[in-house]
Amino acid sequence: MNNPLLSISGLTVSFPYSRGRHRAVDDVSLDLSGGRSLGIVGESGSGKSLTALSVLNLLPVAARVDQGSVFYYPGSGKTLDLLKVPPRQIRQIRGNAISMIFQEPMTSLNPVFTCGDQVVEAIRTHQDYSYGQAKKQALKWFREVELPSPERIYKSYPHELSGGQRQRVMIAMAVSCNPSLLIADEPTTALDVTIQQSILQLLGGLKERYGMSLMFISHDLAVVSQVADDLAVMHQGRVVEKGTKEALLRDPQNDYTRGLMACRPPLDHRPQRLYTLADFTRDQRHAAPGPKNASTAGQKSAPTYGQKSTPPTGQISSFDSDPHDKPSSYSNELFSLRGLSKDFALKTNFWGKAVQQLRALDRVDLDIYKGQTLGLVGESGSGKSTLARVLLRLILPSEGLFRYQGGDVAEFGKKQMQAFRQQVQIVFQDPYSTLNPRLSTGSMISEPLRYYRYYTDRKQRRDRVMELLENVRLTPDYYNRYPHELSGGERQRVAIARVLALNPGFLVLDEAVSALDVSIQAEILNLLQELKSRYHLTYVFITHDFSVVRFMSDRIAVMKEGRVVETGAAEELFRSPSHGYTRRLLESIPSL
Amino acid sequence: MAQYFIKRILYAILILWGVATLVFVLFNVLPGDPARMLMGQRSDVASIQAIRKDLGLNRSKGLQYLKYLNDLSPVSYHSHEPSDYFYLDPDKYAPYTRLIKGKNNSLILKSPYLRRSYQSRKQVAGIIGQTLPNTFILAFSSIIFASLVGIFLGILAAIYKDTLFDRLSIFFSAFGMSLPSFFAAILIGWFFAFKLGDVTGLNLTGNLYEVDDFGRGVHLRLKNLILPALTLGIRPLAIVIQLSRNSMLDVLSRDYIRTAHAKGLAFPRVLFRHALRNSLNPVITAISGWFASLMAGIVFVEYIFGWKGLGYVIVDALNKYDLPVVMGVVLTISVMFIIINVLVDLTYALLDPRVRLG
Numbered sequence: 001m002n003n004p005l006l007s008i009s010g011l012t013v014s015f016p017y018s019r020g021r022h023r024a025v026d027d028v029s030l031d032l033s034g035g036r037s038l039g040i041v042g043e044s045g046s047g048k049s050l051t052a053l054s055v056l057n058l059l060p061v062a063a064r065v066d067q068g069s070v071f072y073y074p075g076s077g078k079t080l081d082l083l084k085v086p087p088r089q090i091r092q093i094r095g096n097a098i099s100m101i102f103q104e105p106m107t108s109l110n111p112v113f114t115c116g117d118q119v120v121e122a123i124r125t126h127q128d129y130s131y132g133q134a135k136k137q138a139l140k141w142f143r144e145v146e147l148p149s150p151e152r153i154y155k156s157y158p159h160e161l162s163g164g165q166r167q168r169v170m171i172a173m174a175v176s177c178n179p180s181l182l183i184a185d186e187p188t189t190a191l192d193v194t195i196q197q198s199i200l201q202l203l204g205g206l207k208e209r210y211g212m213s214l215m216f217i218s219h220d221l222a223v224v225s226q227v228a229d230d231l232a233v234m235h236q237g238r239v240v241e242k243g244t245k246e247a248l249l250r251d252p253q254n255d256y257t258r259g260l261m262a263c264r265p266p267l268d269h270r271p272q273r274l275y276t277l278a279d280f281t282r283d284q285r286h287a288a289p290g291p292k293n294a295s296t297a298g299q300k301s302a303p304t305y306g307q308k309s310t311p312p313t314g315q316i317s318s319f320d321s322d323p324h325d326k327p328s329s330y331s332n333e334l335f336s337l338r339g340l341s342k343d344f345a346l347k348t349n350f351w352g353k354a355v356q357q358l359r360a361l362d363r364v365d366l367d368i369y370k371g372q373t374l375g376l377v378g379e380s381g382s383g384k385s386t387l388a389r390v391l392l393r394l395i396l397p398s399e400g401l402f403r404y405q406g407g408d409v410a411e412f413g414k415k416q417m418q419a420f421r422q423q424v425q426i427v428f429q430d431p432y433s434t435l436n437p438r439l440s441t442g443s444m445i446s447e448p449l450r451y452y453r454y455y456t457d458r459k460q461r462r463d464r465v466m467e468l469l470e471n472v473r474l475t476p477d478y479y480n481r482y483p484h485e486l487s488g489g490e491r492q493r494v495a496i497a498r499v500l501a502l503n504p505g506f507l508v509l510d511e512a513v514s515a516l517d518v519s520i521q522a523e524i525l526n527l528l529q530e531l532k533s534r535y536h537l538t539y540v541f542i543t544h545d546f547s548v549v550r551f552m553s554d555r556i557a558v559m560k561e562g563r564v565v566e567t568g569a570a571e572e573l574f575r576s577p578s579h580g581y582t583r584r585l586l587e588s589i590p591s592l
Numbered sequence: 593m594a595q596y597f598i599k600r601i602l603y604a605i606l607i608l609w610g611v612a613t614l615v616f617v618l619f620n621v622l623p624g625d626p627a628r629m630l631m632g633q634r635s636d637v638a639s640i641q642a643i644r645k646d647l648g649l650n651r652s653k654g655l656q657y658l659k660y661l662n663d664l665s666p667v668s669y670h671s672h673e674p675s676d677y678f679y680l681d682p683d684k685y686a687p688y689t690r691l692i693k694g695k696n697n698s699l700i701l702k703s704p705y706l707r708r709s710y711q712s713r714k715q716v717a718g719i720i721g722q723t724l725p726n727t728f729i730l731a732f733s734s735i736i737f738a739s740l741v742g743i744f745l746g747i748l749a750a751i752y753k754d755t756l757f758d759r760l761s762i763f764f765s766a767f768g769m770s771l772p773s774f775f776a777a778i779l780i781g782w783f784f785a786f787k788l789g790d791v792t793g794l795n796l797t798g799n800l801y802e803v804d805d806f807g808r809g810v811h812l813r814l815k816n817l818i819l820p821a822l823t824l825g826i827r828p829l830a831i832v833i834q835l836s837r838n839s840m841l842d843v844l845s846r847d848y849i850r851t852a853h854a855k856g857l858a859f860p861r862v863l864f865r866h867a868l869r870n871s872l873n874p875v876i877t878a879i880s881g882w883f884a885s886l887m888a889g890i891v892f893v894e895y896i897f898g899w900k901g902l903g904y905v906i907v908d909a910l911n912k913y914d915l916p917v918v919m920g921v922v923l924t925i926s927v928m929f930i931i932i933n934v935l936v937d938l939t940y941a942l943l944d945p946r947v948r949l950g
Contacts, residue, residue: 058853094856102854107847111946112869122855157945173855 003034004073005181005213006055006098011068013050013059024063025050026237032230034180037207037214039228039245041221041260043517044488047237048217052183055082055215056100057090072098074180096126099174103186105166109158115169116154119176126177141172145202163380164195168202175206182207183215188223192379192544197588200226219517221260222590225249233257249592255280263522265551267574267591273529274522274551334506334538335368335391340400341562342386360386361397362562368506373532373539375553375570377546377585383562384542388508391540392426393417422452425499429511431491435483441494442479445469448501468497472527489520493527500531506538513548525551546589550574558582600937604930609661611926615919616660620653651677663705664923671697706920711912716920719905724924726800727894727901731886733817734825739879742832746875747868749833750840761833768830774892777823781896784819794819797898820897824890828882835878839871846870869943876943880936883929 013025025047032038042048053059055070070082074097082090094100102108109118119138123129129137135154142150145168158166167187174182184203188196204227207214218224224231225245232242233256241254252258259280265271342361345354360383368374378384389395390402393409402409404420412420428434436444445465448454455461466476472493483491492512499507509528513521525548532539541552549556549570556573558566558581566579577583627643644650648659659677662668670680673696680698688702706716749761785796798816843849844867852866891903898904902921909917 056854058850091856091858094854096856100854102847102851104847108851110848110852110866110870112944113866121857125856159946170851173851 004031005034006030006032006073006215007071008051008055009069009071011051011054011070012066013047013054013063014066015062015064021064021066023066024237025054028068028234028237028239030232030239030242032181032213032215034213035207035211036229037216037227039224039231040215040217040234041219041224041231042234043219043260043519045236046234048234049185051234052100052185052215052217055183056094056098057082057087058094058100092126095122095174095179096177097179098181098183099177099179100183100185101167101170101174101187103189105163105170105190108170109166111158113157114154115156115158115161115166119169119173122173123176137176138172141176142169144175144206145169145172146198147172163191164199167191167195167199171199171202171206175210175212178210179212181213181215183217185217186219187216189218189220193546193585194379194588196223197590200590203227220590222264222592225592226590233260260518261592263519265522265525265547267547267550267589270551270570273526276522276526277519332370333367334370334405335366336401336403337364337366338401338403340364340366340390340397340402342383342390342395343398359562361390363400364562364564366557366564366567368538368540369555370505370538371536372554373541373552375549375556376540376542376559377544377549377556378559379544379585381561382559384559385510386562387559388426388510388540388542391508392424393420422502423504424506424508425502425504426508426510427492427495427499427512430515431488431495432483432515434495435491437483439482440479441469441474441481441483441486444494445498445501448498452502454502464501465497468500471500471531472497487520488516489524492516492524496524496527496531500535503535504537506540508540508542510542511544512541514543514545521548528552546586558585600934604934607930608923608927612661612664612923613657615922616657619915619919620656625649648677663707666704667691667699667701669697669699706923707916709909709914709917711909711914711917716916719917720902720920720924723901723905726899727890727903728928729800730817730820730824730894730899730901731883731890734821734823735828735879735883735886737821738825738828738832738882739875742829743836743872743875746833746836747840747863749837750844751863753841758837761837765830765833768826769834771826773823773827774896776826777820777893777896780819780823799898799900816897816899820893820899823897824886824893828879828886831878831882832875836871836875839874840867843867843871872943873940876936876939880932883932 008028008030011025011028012023014021014023016022024045028047028051030038030040030051040048040051050059050063054063054065059065065083068083072080072082072093074080080089080093082093085093109115113121116135116138119141120131120134123134123137124131127134127137139150139154142153147153147165147168153161153165153169158169161169171187182203187203188199191199200223203214203216206212207227214227216224216227228245230243231245231248232239233248233254234240235256241248241252241257248257249261252261256277259275259277262275262280263277265274340361341359341363343354343357343359345356346358347354347356349355362383364383364387366374366387376384376387386395390397393412396410404424407416409420439447442462442465445468446461449461449464455464462479465479469476469478474490474493474497478486478490478494483494486494495512512528513524516524528539529552531537539552541549543549553570556568556570557564558573558579560581566573566577566582568578573582574586577586627640627649641650648656651659655677662670662678668685669678670685671678672680678697680700684705685700685702688700690698690700692699703717706720708715709719712719745761749758752758781796784792785794789796794815798813800813800816801810802813802816849862849867852862857866890901891907893899894901894903895907902924906918906921908914909921
């Protein structure tokens with residue numbers, strides 16, 4: 001290694017666990033040389049963030065470094081072990097020689113100070129500037145990170161800015177002292193795809209211009225590969241594979257890496273099912289239902305991914321040329337929306353009358369056909385979720401026609417409404433907050449059955465719940481578990497079982513897999529496809545993720561600022577997008 | 593901001609009207625005849641009738657309510673005819689400014705007229721004016737004591753979480769929260785003023801101003817404030833310690849605190865500049881909420897320490913069925929409550945820019 005900058009060797013970090021300690025980072029060694037960028041990829045619980053945090057001694061209080069060292073070479077032949085330097089010295093390094101940006105731009109800035117003040121504070125902590133000089137510097141950096149009207153941003157509070165702007169402020173703060181290393185921990189995960197693209201470009205540009213090294217952490221291999229020179233793949237606290245980007249992407253040696261690369265839905269065609277990690281490892285823990293939680297269960301014996309096993313068996317055929325979703329089947333419409341709008345009052349006057357309105361949906365025309373999946377894509381604030389809530393009649397549209405099976409939903413009586421509620425169900429994004437923590441899986445799934453008096457007999461009801469659990473690939477012993485005992489993927493399975501209880505015909509999947517790791521995501525997507533064909537379900541699949549929507553959808557509607565800008569057959573839309581916005585979105589998708 | 597302020601004032605007036613109405617209804621459904629209460633045993637029909645007429649008790653309830661509101665309102669309508677129920681009695685409403693003068697009646701601007709005490713025949717406004725400062729000083733000093741000491745101890749407990757100090761402060765605050773103020777008052781009075789009286793030099797009872805032994809002048813006696821304020825402050829102190837500890841712990845685990853550390857700031861700066869301001873909001877809510885409980889607690893504390901404040905007055909008036917005084921004091925306390933709430937909302941906006949009031 002020439003010109004080394006940072007060298008992590010044998011790092012082990014552990015957390016207290018019910019019995020003994022859980023090794024969240026296990027014997028990790030990584031090297032980074034000056035001017036290069038290292039990408040660390042891994043799913044949640046892989047220890048990638050903890051590795052990064054331990055570089056700056058920012059680990060959570062409960063965590064403990066058991067062994068290992070982090071050598072930093074500040075130049076002129078000196079070597080510092082960052083884990084052993086006194087607090088005073090590490091403070092001089094933080095934000096100065098090595099700085100860090102975090103995942104959540106929404107919460108990473110202090111809400112009570114202006115953005116300008118926060119950047120000035122960072123500058124004046126490490127450099128001997130007067131306030132005026134520091135302000136000049138801060139404005140210079142605001143321009144450098146391409147913030148619009150830096151003077152205004154300087155005086156703004158974080159809540160007045162968009163997510164992308166906040167992340168730019170964070171970057172300005174991090175680079176304001178010309179660090180030699182910038183650690184970026186999932187800096188684009190919370191952002192829309194077009195903004196993600198521009199942030200990635202910005203980071204790449206800054207790195208070139210100022211000769212910084214970059215440590216870039218993400219769960220998304222495609223994102224990491226946009227900026228990284230070298231890659232390291234982490235899994236359950238260990239580095240399972242590392243190498244230069246080209247070598248690693250071209251010829252991944254490790255089964256986990258290959259699984260990770262394969263289980264992301266492809267953009268260019270539509271397979272019938274996605275690869276899962278289980279296809280790549282003989283290890284059964286990845287075949288659902290897995291053990292309680294892969295990240296905690298791993299502490300005893302992490303699965304060892306052997307070197308390059310045989311390629312996955314089972315041909316995965318393409319869906320695209322399947323005869324059953326040809327336009328000829330577009331006749332039987334389930335929902336039909338005409339000129340549908342929804343306004344929300346932003347400001348009301350003294351009498352409670354709206355004086356300023358937000359048009360969340362703007363004259364939406366949309367048909368949803370029986371037995372098909374309509375993909376609804378758009379960036380945050382485009383009105384996707386509002387449309388979902390209108391479809392479920394959780395809110396009423398302000399104007400426009402909204403028909404379900406030919407009948408006007410606005411005029412449904414009590415009886416019709418009850419039937420509608422049974423037929424139309426929704427699965428939400430965050431499986432951590434949509435399940436009642438005090439109800440066991442069994443009582444949660446049987447609740448709609450009790451409410452609609454489907455089975456009066458306890459035994460029958462229990463059997464039905466068992467059947468539902470089996471349908472979502474959970475074993476009967478999940479009946480008595482509580483949400484906190486389930487992993488994210490398992491929770492989402494329970495949520496799906498719950499909505500299936502009433503034999504619905506139509507499901508809205510509102511970002512239903514967005515909060516899940518890619519490997520889990522693939523399993524859930526496969527499950528959804530399977531359930532769809534078995535029960536002849538109709539889906540509206542809402543997401544910001546194009547590759548997922550490509551896999552799931554027969555037709556796609558692209559939304560922007562409350563309007564549907566383009567609708568079309570999925571294949572068609574990906575091959576030749578007609579609207580400029582769709583084209584821009586497609587171009588922003590990072591790919592390997 | 594200005595619009596918000598006006599809105600709040602309008603709401604406050606609405607609330608006040610509600611409180612005034614409630615108080616009126618409450619004291620009108622209570623059994624007992626004030627006139628008879630006033631006269632006691634030695635009553636003859638004629639003088640009772642005279643008193644009833646003077647108090648307006650022979651009028652319909654609706655008319656009584658209108659007059660009651662008219663008396664309370666700073667802008668009020670009055671007749672010039674002495675026999676009229678709404679007669680502009682210069683003795684009652686002075687000083688006033690005439691806004692519009694008609695032939696037989698006029699509209700005037702005055703301070704709210706709270707009637708006279710049935711017992712002492714003194715103006716209720718005067719009685720309150722004399723005692724309100726005492727109550728206010730007592731409540732204010734105990735809240736200040738509770739806030740300053742409580743926030744300080746709470747922050748220390750948060751920093752030294754799970755140490756002996758932290759556990760002691762949690763124990764103390766659980767103890768303080770469950771200690772009734774009338775009992776605490778007796779206990780503290782007995783211990784500090786009676787048992788340790790020679791050491792501390794504190795009196796068991798006393799007022800802020802006292803006439804000296806030679807009757808030559810009135811002297812400020814700040815030391816008489818110490819024990820009642822301490823007693824009254826114990827419960828808010830306990831709450832504030834708990835709250836500021838928990839709020840501080842919550843804030844210290846936030847992402848922006850990690851950012852502050854990642855900037856390379858030293859711990860005191862992270863604590864005082866980045867964490868403190870964010871952690872104060874729930875504490876301020878609690879402090880303002882506690883002001884209400886303080887008003888309830890103050891009744892006992894003032895009585896036990898002989899502190900001539902609103903609490904003392906209201907207990908006295910309730911004993912003697914002195915309705916105007918009770919009504920006046922209740923209204924005064926609600927006004928204070930509303931003012932404090934408006935002030936708290938404005939403090940929020942100062943501390944947290946996200947609460948831009950509109």
